[in-house]
Amino acid sequence: MDDLSSPTGREPALTARPREDGRAPRALVIGATGYIGGRLVPRLLAAGYDVRVLARDPARVVAFEWGSRVDVVAGDATDAAAVGRAVRDVDVLYYLVHSMSAGKGFADADLRAAETVAAAAAAASVGRIVYLGGLHPDGVKLSPHLRSRVEVGEVFLHSGVPSLVLQAGVVIGSGSASFEMVRHLTEVLPYMPAPKWVRNRIQPIAVRDVLHYLLGAARVPADVNRAVDIGGPDVLRYGQMMNGYAVEAGLHQRPIAALPVLTPRLASHWVNLVTPIPRSIARPLVESLQNECVMKDHDVDALIPPPEDGLTAYRAAVRLALGRLETDSIETSWQDAEVLGVPSDPLPSDPDWAGRVVFTDVREATTSAPPDALWRVIEGIGGENGWYSSPLLWAIRGWMDRLVGGIGLARGRRSKARLGVGDALDFWRVEAIEPGSFLRLRAEMKVPGLAWLELRASPDAAGSRYDQRAVFFPLGLAGRLYWLAVLPFHGFIFAGMASRIAAAAEAEVAEPQKLSEATPSP
Incomplete structure (x- = not known):
């Protein structure tokens, strides 16, 4: 399915610029064993970066194909000493961690981690911080998790290190928690009783396009310090996303009834009941869908031009996630096994409940x-x-x-x-x-x-x-x-x-x- 020798087919314009001394620039990835990080690291390597990762459990890094090709610092984002070692001689720092816990105190923990990283990056004169945040409307009450993401982005923007906060909505790719919820709900339920948020407008983005923007973020001008929205070319209602998935998966479109009585708490219990997604993951996902998430502007285009072949339409992104396209696809939860031939194993960065049911x-x-x-x-x-x-x-x-x-x-x-x-x-x-x-x-x-x-x-x-x-x-x-x-x-x-x-x-x-x-x- 996915060709790591040419990870996205889009890198030539996003290759690393050598330092003045001719050495390859160094990228630090915090969150390298997560969904996005596990897919970004091989693309940074392919683009010519010297990659270092900060990992709580270095053994998890070894499980990746690229594990032996990166420098590993043991520790997490709240460990000031470990972060201090990790940020030395770093040109660009990717911060790709965010708690999905539904428990109390997650926002404070996320804030402390961001402040620790921001302080260390400033002390080490890191060239740029890139943070992947959440797409959100202005002037409305946000869910706790979206509000936390905004706060983390603000920490980096006020750190003294030039920062670019990329605010993305629903990421479409097998292994993405948001996509897995769409997948499992659509496949399991022939009829969908849903909260009223199924009528909200959403601007999904293919994981391949998220990676395009992350790679491009390392090359924006040094004076850029701001947040920008990123999204795909389609603006859809959540119900349309589900039925778009149904069409690409070969299923009948689902009748969807919006019920005003389903609170986020009840809806997350419902998602947990009919899908393998844990309630601790389902609840923040459901809460984040309470508001419409559409790009406010396209300022990102002036900083990082769209891919030459254009951004990926929603249904094309679903086909990629399902492994239906054999060219220029991005690795998702399933990989072709050379001997067995049928899709078999998820990436080490994907949760156990990700991927199609087999x-x-x-x-x-x-x-x-x-x-x-x-x-x-x-x-x-x-x-x-x-x-x-x-x-x-x-x-x-x-x-x-x-x-x-x-x-x-x-x-x-x-x-x-x-x-x-x-x-x-x-x-x-x-x-x-x-x-x-x-x-x-x-x-x-x-x-x-x-x-x-x-x-x-x-x-x-x-x-x-x-x-x-x-x-x-x-x-x-x-x-x-x-x-x-x-x-x-x-x-x-x-x-x-x-x-x-x-x-x-x-x-x-x-x-x-x-x-x-x-x-x-x-």
């Missing part, structure tokens, strides 16, 4: 047969050979598929012994094959989602090991209910399949041996 059924078995014998069984699966588990259950599944207009099991297979990419295999299609070791099948039966079946043979001390994984990406609520409905049958189908394939490999080895023993010697 259901899996994993089985394994060992056999005394060598890997080549096991592979012959795997490659011969389906068609007349069957699926090495209850023939009746497989037949019923085929009949069910035919009843809803699918292809059923009637296609069989082209060759009894060999498979190639693109071959039809009953109601599957061969999507990838590594002869001797790996087979991935993509389901072509009628299901509310996307499904794969992966079969692998590998050497083992006892002979060989068989690994089997079924992967299902549910489409909306129907997909989740479908998985729950078939889950009881997986114990019969997939468990039996794994053990019988291993046994079939042993039988294939034993049969030639028996034949050899029965043949008289010349």
Whole structure:
């Protein structure tokens, strides 16, 4: 999905300017293991910056692909000694931390951290501070979290260090808490009873455009010290955002009813009930949506020109977040795994509840047969050979598929012994094959989602090991209910399949041996 060798496709105009002594400029990122920071660091490296990070837990930095390429200072933003070490010889400081706690005292803690960083940056003569704040209207009562972000921005603007506060609204990208709330609410609820704020206007921005502005912020003139709004090209109501997501995700648009009785507290409980987003995260997200968040002006354009190919429209940003565009995309919660091929693992910076819902059924078995014998069984699966588990259950599944207009099991297979990419295999299609070791099948039966079946043979001390994984990406609520409905049958189908394939490999080895023993010697 995402090409880190050319992280956004937009960097040439935003490459680092060398210092007067010819050395690369140094960037300090505070919040490097967060959602934005984890995506900004590799782009700073690609743009030519020498990057240092301040991390409470340096072990988390090591988990990133870029972890070995940055200088790590242990500590957090409230540790004056650690911050003092981190800001030495720094040209630009990115401050990308903000508490999402709903508990008391978070605003004071955020303020103390900002004041500690601002004081250290001024003492070390840091060239610039860049802070990612929140888009907000003027002259109205703000939620506690938005108000805290404004206060933090003011600390930097009065620090004596030239500062640029970029005020962004809802960030669209897989792993972004705001986007994940849109994703999960839309996918789970066919009908959406919602607070009246679903009618509020919002100006979302793609994460790739946020990174564009963050990179550009390092190069604004030294006398710039101000806050600017940033946003994408679309101004939408929250309900329109949800239905825009539904269209891009292949779902029906959701009827939405705005209910005046849902307070932020009740709404956050509701979000926590129907989505995996913790209430401590849901509540500040909901509270921040009480006011319309639209750019007041476009002053940012005079400081950081928009990308040459333009800002990303909302639905295009959703497609990127869903991995639907294969070029110039930005890494989100899912990465293509070279061997497995289907999206698998989130970035280390993403929360556990981020990313699309994925259901899996994993089985394994060992056999005394060598890997080549096991592979012959795997490659011969389906068609007349069957699926090495209850023939009746497989037949019923085929009949069910035919009843809803699918292809059923009637296609069989082209060759009894060999498979190639693109071959039809009953109601599957061969999507990838590594002869001797790996087979991935993509389901072509009628299901509310996307499904794969992966079969692998590998050497083992006892002979060989068989690994089997079924992967299902549910489409909306129907997909989740479908998985729950078939889950009881997986114990019969997939468990039996794994053990019988291993046994079939042993039988294939034993049969030639028996034949050899029965043949008289010349």
